[in-house]
Structure formats: structure tokens, C-alpha cells
Amino acid sequence: MKKILVTGANGQLGSEIKMIASHYPHFDFIFTDIDDFPLDQTEVIVANFNRIQPDIVINCAAYTAVDKAEQDTVVADAINHLAIATLASLCTVSGAKLVHVSTDYVFDGSSPVAYKEDDVPNPKSVYGATKLAGEIACLKNCPESIIIRTAWVYSEFGNNFVKTMLCLMSERDTLSVVNDQIGSPTYAADLAQVILTILDSTKWESGIYHYSNAGEISWFDFAKDIKEIAHKTCEIKGIPAADYPTPAERPAYSLLDKSKIKTIYGIEPIDYKVSLKIMMERLTP
Known part of the structure; x- marks a missing residue:
């Protein structure tokens, strides 16, 4: 039985992997989070890795406070970059496989078409820069690793755009949402299934992959869909990102x-609205 170490297990993606772990009884999952596997403490990472001796590592842990990272650069780099270098080195030495989750923020958002895996990254934020550094360290120290870039992650767990919108729509008559940042949401449950499908397949092809749900929308469009599914009456107004300044610059286009991932693993992304409905039904059973 293969032993799978999951870091960041209490986050959105880690929590979704927990939900479907029982469907894979041939895997022995070890779920860890910041309390028992802190990624900003190298010695603890090494000690815990050597104690657990995993066959596979799924790194769901990350410093994801995008705006806070602009000031908290040392900790963001420790978690998003240096810890990945350590994990990748440990996997290479032990022969373990590594799946690392990255982000659309490694791109600057200036592309007129959807980003491919070999497009040149150019992050515009500290968060994006530390995640890119983590990717580079991952592939340098463990060339056989798989990196999955994703975007706009949400789930019934933790804090995210969908849950924030639902809360605000219940409290306010009007909401203003950015309408000139384009991408596609990712339901963490779908991404969890993708990762375990890859691990359960008969092939392992290392490198970078992109995964999000299917569709191309703005945050404004996303908010309108949430309103429609939840039958809210709050008015949603579209505004340019320039009218909603944030400490960290977001990519304007990050599809x-x-x-x-379709070609190599036969994975067909689910339409974002289908997944959004499923998630919202789970929120209000």
C-alpha cells in the first residue's frame, strides 16, 4: 500500500482530498497541516518526512494571503519557495513522487489567449514570485515531480470568493465586483479528484500541467452566477480593477x-457553472 503524505490538509484542497480519500482504499493517506508539518521550519519538515517516509507527497500547503504577502515576504518565500526546495530534495533522495500545486499568478496577465504550460512566467506580485520560485526549485531538485497550476480556487471549506459573495449578498442591497479580470474558477473538489486520478493512473509523466474548470468569465460574471443560483436579490455592479485597488497586482487575464492534461491524462475539465451549483448545494443541504 502506497503511503501518501498530504500537506496543508486543512485548507480548501486538502479538505477536499480528505472527503474522497475513502474511495482510494489502496492508498494510505497521512494528512498534515501547519501544526504538525509547518512549511516555514526546515528542520521540522526534514524530521517529519523521514519519520513518515511517504511514497508520494501532495503539497497543498501554501502562503495564499496574496495582499499580505507584499509585506510578509520572508514568510511567504519560506513557505512557497524554500519549503518546496526542501520537499523536492527529500523526495529525490527517498525516491518518493511529488505533486505540487501552483497558481495562475506566475503570469502577468498580458496574454491575449489562454496560457500554456511553456509560456514564459512574469509574476507581478510577491505571492506570484514566491510561487514561481517554488516551481523552479521543485523541478530543479525533483525533476520527476508534477506541478499543477490552478486558479480562482473555491470550496465549501475555508474562505473564498463564493462564500464571501454569499455573505455580502445577504447583508447588502448593492455590490461592486471587478469586471476586467478574466479567468476560470476551480472547484477544489474537482482538483482533488484530478490529482488522485493522476496518482491512480498507470503512468507518471512529470512536468507542469494546467487545470481549472471550463469556461472564461470575469469576477463580475462569477458573482452574477452565484446570485442566480442562490436566488439573491442584491444588485451586482461591474467595476474596473482600477476602481478597486489592492496591495498586490492581479493578472488581468489568467485563463x-x-x-x-486532457491529452496526457484524459481529464476533461467540468464546466465551472456545473461545479458551482454542486458546491452551493453542499453548502445548503
């Missing part, structure tokens, strides 16, 4: 091309 990810999913052709590679």
Missing part, C-alpha cells in the same frame, strides 16, 4: 489552457 489556463488545459490541453496538456
Whole structure:
């Protein structure tokens, strides 16, 4: 039985992997989070890895406070970059496989078409820069690793755009949402299934892959869909990102091309609205 170490297990993606772990009884999952596997403490990472001796590592842990990272650069780099270098080195030495989750923020958002895996990254934020550094360290220290870039992650767990919108729509008559940042949401449950499908397949093809749900929308469009499914009456107004300044710059266009993961692993991304409805039904059973 293969032993799978999941870091960041209490986050959105880690929590979704927990939900479907029982469907894979041939895997022995070890779920860890910041309390028992802190990624900003190298010695603890090494000690815990050597104690657990995993066959596979799924790194769901990350410093994801995008705006806070602009000031908290040392900790963001420790978690998003240096810890990945350590994990990748440990996997290479032990022969373990590594799946690392990255982000659309490694791109600057200037592309007129969906980003492919070999497009040149150019992050515009500290968060994006530390995640890119983590990717580079991952592939340098463990060339056989798989990196999955994703975007706009949400789930019934943790804090995310969908849950924030639902809360605000219940409290306010009017909401203003950015309408000139384009991408596609990712339901963490779908991404969890993708990762375990890859691990359960008969092949392991290392490298970078892109995955999000299917569709191309703005945050404004996303908010309108949430309103429609939840039958809210709050008015949603579209505004340019320039009218909603944030400490960290967001990519204006970060749609990810999913052709590679479709071709190699036969994974067909689910339409974002289908997944959004499922998630919202789970929120209000």
C-alpha cells in the first residue's frame, strides 16, 4: 500500500482530498497541516518526512494571503519557495513522487489567449514570485515531480470568493465586483479528484500541467452566477480593477489552457457553472 503524505490538509484542497480519500482504499493517506508539518521550519519538515517516509507527497500547503504577502515576504518565500526546495530534495533522495500545486499568478496577465504550460512566467506580485520560485526549485531538485497550476480556487471549506459573495449578498442591497479580470474558477473538489486520478493512473509523466474548470468569465460574471443560483436579490455592479485597488497586482487575464492534461491524462475539465451549483448545494443541504 502506497503511503501518501498530504500537506496543508486543512485548507480548501486538502479538505477536499480528505472527503474522497475513502474511495482510494489502496492508498494510505497521512494528512498534515501547519501544526504538525509547518512549511516555514526546515528542520521540522526534514524530521517529519523521514519519520513518515511517504511514497508520494501532495503539497497543498501554501502562503495564499496574496495582499499580505507584499509585506510578509520572508514568510511567504519560506513557505512557497524554500519549503518546496526542501520537499523536492527529500523526495529525490527517498525516491518518493511529488505533486505540487501552483497558481495562475506566475503570469502577468498580458496574454491575449489562454496560457500554456511553456509560456514564459512574469509574476507581478510577491505571492506570484514566491510561487514561481517554488516551481523552479521543485523541478530543479525533483525533476520527476508534477506541478499543477490552478486558479480562482473555491470550496465549501475555508474562505473564498463564493462564500464571501454569499455573505455580502445577504447583508447588502448593492455590490461592486471587478469586471476586467478574466479567468476560470476551480472547484477544489474537482482538483482533488484530478490529482488522485493522476496518482491512480498507470503512468507518471512529470512536468507542469494546467487545470481549472471550463469556461472564461470575469469576477463580475462569477458573482452574477452565484446570485442566480442562490436566488439573491442584491444588485451586482461591474467595476474596473482600477476602481478597486489592492496591495498586490492581479493578472488581468489568467485563463489556463488545459490541453496538456486532457491529452496526457484524459481529464476533461467540468464546466465551472456545473461545479458551482454542486458546491452551493453542499453548502445548503
